[in-house]
Amino acid sequence: MWSDNExxxxxxxxxxxxxxxxxxxxxxTVLPVTIGVFGDWGSGKSSILKIVYDELKGENExxxxxxxxxxxxNGWVFEGYDDAKAALLESIVEKFKEHKLLKDKIKxxxxxxxxxxxxxxxxxxxxxxxxxxxxxxxxxxxLSLIPFLLQEFSQFNAKDLAEKLSGDxxxxxxxxxxxxxDVEETxxxxxxxxxxxxxxxxxxxxxxxxxxxxxxxxxxxRIIENLEAIKLFLNVEKTAFVIGAxxxxxxxxxxxxxxxxxxxxxxxxxxxxxxxxxxxxxxxIQVPYNLPKLSDREVETYMTLxxxxxELSPSTFQKILDEFYKSRKTNRYGAFGFGNIQEIEGxxxxxxxxxxxxxxxxxxxxxxxxxxxxxxxxxxxxxxxxTFTLRKxxxxxAEIPNFRIDILVKLMVIEYSNLSLFKKIYEWQDSQSxxxxxxxxxxxxxQTEKKEDIKNNYSTNWASDKLIKWLMIEPKLSGKDLRxxxxxxxxxxxxxxxxxxxxxxxxxxxxxxxxxxxxxxxLQNTVSKEVxxxxxxxxxxxxxxxxxxxxxxxxxxxxxxxIYIELMSQKTTGSIDSYTRIIRQVDHSKIPFSxxxxxxxxxxxxxxxxxxxxxxxxxxxxxxxxxxKTKS
Numbered sequence: 005m006w007s008d009n010e011x012x013x014x015x016x017x018x019x020x021x022x023x024x025x026x027x028x029x030x031x032x033t034v035l036p037v038t039i040g041v042f043g044d045w046g047s048g049k050s051s052i053l054k055i056v057y058d059e060l061k062g063e064n065e066x067x068x069x070x071x072x073x074x075x076x077x078n079g080w081v082f083e084g085y086d087d088a089k090a091a092l093l094e095s096i097v098e099k100f101k102e103h104k105l106l107k108d109k110i111k112x113x114x115x116x117x118x119x120x121x122x123x124x125x126x127x128x129x130x131x132x133x134x135x136x137x138x139x140x141x142x143x144x145x146x147l148s149l150i151p152f153l154l155q156e157f158s159q160f161n162a163k164d165l166a167e168k169l170s171g172d173x174x175x176x177x178x179x180x181x182x183x184x185x186d187v188e189e190t191x192x193x194x195x196x197x198x199x200x201x202x203x204x205x206x207x208x209x210x211x212x213x214x215x216x217x218x219x220x221x222x223x224x225x226r227i228i229e230n231l232e233a234i235k236l237f238l239n240v241e242k243t244a245f246v247i248g249a250x251x252x253x254x255x256x257x258x259x260x261x262x263x264x265x266x267x268x269x270x271x272x273x274x275x276x277x278x279x280x281x282x283x284x285x286x287x288x289i290q291v292p293y294n295l296p297k298l299s300d301r302e303v304e305t306y307m308t309l310x311x312x313x314x315e316l317s318p319s320t321f322q323k324i325l326d327e328f329y330k331s332r333k334t335n336r337y338g339a340f341g342f343g344n345i346q347e348i349e350g351x352x353x354x355x356x357x358x359x360x361x362x363x364x365x366x367x368x369x370x371x372x373x374x375x376x377x378x379x380x381x382x383x384x385x386x387x388x389x390x391t392f393t394l395r396k397x398x399x400x401x402a403e404i405p406n407f408r409i410d411i412l413v414k415l416m417v418i419e420y421s422n423l424s425l426f427k428k429i430y431e432w433q434d435s436q437s438x439x440x441x442x443x444x445x446x447x448x449x450x451q452t453e454k455k456e457d458i459k460n461n462y463s464t465n466w467a468s469d470k471l472i473k474w475l476m477i478e479p480k481l482s483g484k485d486l487r488x489x490x491x492x493x494x495x496x497x498x499x500x501x502x503x504x505x506x507x508x509x510x511x512x513x514x515x516x517x518x519x520x521x522x523x524x525x526x527l528q529n530t531v532s533k534e535v536x537x538x539x540x541x542x543x544x545x546x547x548x549x550x551x552x553x554x555x556x557x558x559x560x561x562x563x564x565x566x567i568y569i570e571l572m573s574q575k576t577t578g579s580i581d582s583y584t585r586i587i588r589q590v591d592h593s594k595i596p597f598s599x600x601x602x603x604x605x606x607x608x609x610x611x612x613x614x615x616x617x618x619x620x621x622x623x624x625x626x627x628x629x630x631x632x633k634t635k636s
Contacts, residue, residue: 013325014055015309016382017302017332018048021295022055028291029060029213029244030070036243038234038288042251043295045220045510046383049248052295053217056246060213068105071210075099079219079230088222088229090125093196093236094118096214097203106207113203120196193236201240213244220250223513227257231288238288247289253510255281256534297380301339304371306382308341310389311363316356323351341368370413373477376470377421379542388420395492404488410479415489418474423545424581425465430490438487447482450475465577511543515550518567531570541577548582559590565599572613573606580612587616592624600629 014022025041028034043049057076062069075096079088100106101114204212216234219227231254234245258281285292298306309328313321327348328340342364346357367374367389378384392413399407419426432440442462449458450472459467466475514534521527539547548571555564568586571579603626607613620626 014051014329015313015325016048016051016298016306017328017336018052018295019055019329020332020336021293022052022059025052025056025246025293026059029056029211029246032211034291035211036238036240037290038238038245038247039291039293040251040285040289041246041248041293041295043248044252044297044379044381045250046381047295047297048382049295050217051382053215053246053248057215068209071208072213073099073103073106073207073209073211074213074215076215077217079216079226080221088226089233090121092216092230092233093121093124097121097200100203100207106209109208110203110206113199113206117196117199117203120192120199124192124196196236197240200237204240204242209242211242211244213246215246215248217248219247220253220510224257224260227254228261231258235288250510251285251292251294252538254285256510258284259533298375298382298385299380300372300375301337303375303380303385304339304341304368306385307367307371307374307389308339308345308364310386311360311367312345315359315363316352320351320356323348339368339371366410366413370410370417370477373414373417373474376473377417379421379540384420388416392416398492402492404492407488408479408484411481411484411486412489412492414474414477414479414481415486415493418471419493421542421545422465422471422578423549424578424585425471427585428581429486433486433490438485439483440486444482447475447480511539511546511550514539515547515554518551519554519563521563521567524566524570527566527570528574531574531576535571535576536574544577548578552582552586555586556589559586560594560596562596562598565595566602569599569602569606569613572616573609575610575612580616584616584619587619592621592626595620595624595626597625597629600626603630 025039028037028039041049041052053076057074060069060072060074061067077092077095079092097114097117100110101118214237216230219230222230227249234247237243237245262280262284305328309325312324316324324345327344331340331344342361345352345360352360374385374388378388395412395416396409399409399412415426415429418429429440429443432442446458446462446466449461453472455467455472458472465471514530517530517534518527521530535544535547551564551567555561555568558564568579568583572583603613603617607617617626617630620630622631
């Protein structure tokens with residue numbers, strides 16, 4: 005099995021990207037600079053940032069390699085803070101304050117900076133989150149949210165303080181404290197920037213590099229707070245900020261913060277929301293760097309190295325890794341596969357060669373459809389291989405005869421990339437002793453590239469280039485008894501692999517947003533702006549798997565049905581198939597009668613919804629609404 009942690013061990017050939025970022029950071033003429041390392045969830049951003057960090061830092065925490073102080077923060081660590089912006093600023097200042105080589109040079113400046121941050125926090129949080137908790141802590145002897153405010157409270161006895169913190173006077177009390185201390189946000193920010201610049205100058209470092217990772221795992225408010233903290237350092241000399249994030253999630257957070265009233269065309273690049281997002285990012289990120297998706301050959305190389313790491317000793321694997329790095333200098337386009345490893349004289353024993361050959365050769369032959377199905381995403385590839393390994397072990401334990409691993413891999417690709425079609429194959433084979441005639445026809449049509457026939461006889465989903473490629477590649481599934489393969493995969497027939505793995509934050513957030521929708525208009529806007537045209541098919545598949553699971557648990561919840569009706573009315577990919585599966589499994593008598601009006605409004609928008617109505621059992625609420633004269 006393979007862990008999902010970031011690492012500076014480069015199995016992706018991504019060091020070239022890290023070297024480019026390091027080259028920019030080391031160029032004093034471009035400083036100050038903010039670099040955005042952008043890529044999808046699981047694309048390898050964290051590993052690249054880890055390589056950058058390891059290259060720039062010294063041997064230990066108190067070293068200053070090339071007079072550069074490099075700090076690494078995980079944005080998600082600040083998720084639980086009441087003010088992520090203040091938490092990040094405090095953390096950076098504390099690093100200076102505690103650094104063995106710097107603390108004597110900067111003396112009182114960190115204390116002054118930390119006081120500025122605390123006042124920013126007071127101004128940002130307001131009365132309820134500052135005065136009341138602070139007062140409670142003072143009166144009970146507990147810890148305070150903002151300890152230095154206790155100095156302001158200490159001049160009052162408990163009775164007087166309680167009176168000042170009660171009723172309408174409380175907020176005025178906080179304002180008086182702020183006024184007394186002559187605190188204004190604009191002044192604070194200017195002083196903070198000036199003091200921070202002075203601290204860098206006195207520390208005598210040549211460069212400060214701050215790496216912020218996992219920003220896209222934070223909530224929308226926390227993402228903005230972290231970005232606002234970074235904005236405070238813009239144009240501060242000798243600084244470089246490197247931010248790793250999924251740009252879709254960052255854009256969504258900015259839109260969420262600065263959203264306008266009314267409905268906008270989600271696809272209009274000139275809409276006010278889109279301009280705000282673009283302007284915000286352009287001012288914040290001077291150097292955007294988008295990570296490319298892995299190609300077929302890169303996927304083959306990555307999987308080969310993953311298997312080598314799992315199957316071979318650390319010393320043998322290191323030799324292979326060194327050879328891989330060397331080959332990349334002369335051949336950056338080709339795959340580094342089993343053939344390259346065999347050429348390393350005297351490296352592998354016969355047993356090791358046989359063990360590797362079985363896994364690597366199979367994966368290499370299917371690397372193109374794995375690349376397509378998993379979108380060239382390293383994290384998804386690793387999770388795919390972990391699931392594959394578990395199922396392969398199950399085959400061995402169950403002692404299933406004549407089991408072909410290549411068929412298992414091919415079916416897993418469609419299971420991972422398009423769960424609804426995977427379930428459709430399951431339904432076909434389940435009713436035909438494991439050998440569905442539909443697959444035979446689809447493979448024949450794909451071979452002759454008759455897309456229109458596939459679309460007319462089945463659906464547009466089967467006619468995509470990706471699915472036609474999947475149908476054509478060996479091994480063919482026509483005439484194969486697939487029952488054992490679906491028995492091995494039966495744990496996933498109720499949920500997707502992606503659904504059982506770590507769900508991307510933006511999908512989880514969006515799912516909660518849909519479930520908690522307050523009105524039909526909000527639901528309509530959320531689907532049109534956050535689902536249609538914004539999520540790729542893989543994201544939609546994960547979202548539907550989460551919604552499907554929720555609706556199956558609470559079939560009487562009209563809110564969950566309304567989500568599906570809206571998704572179907574806006575023709576969301578896979579929504580009709582997903583809802584059809586649900587209707588075939590649940591007790592129709594529990595589905596609320598009130599939904600009939602929602603269905604009637606949705607059908608004109610998408611006539612493909614109408615056949616679903618016929619699935620409702622005679623006598624059920626929905627059937628009665630559409631067939632008032634039918635006797636139950």
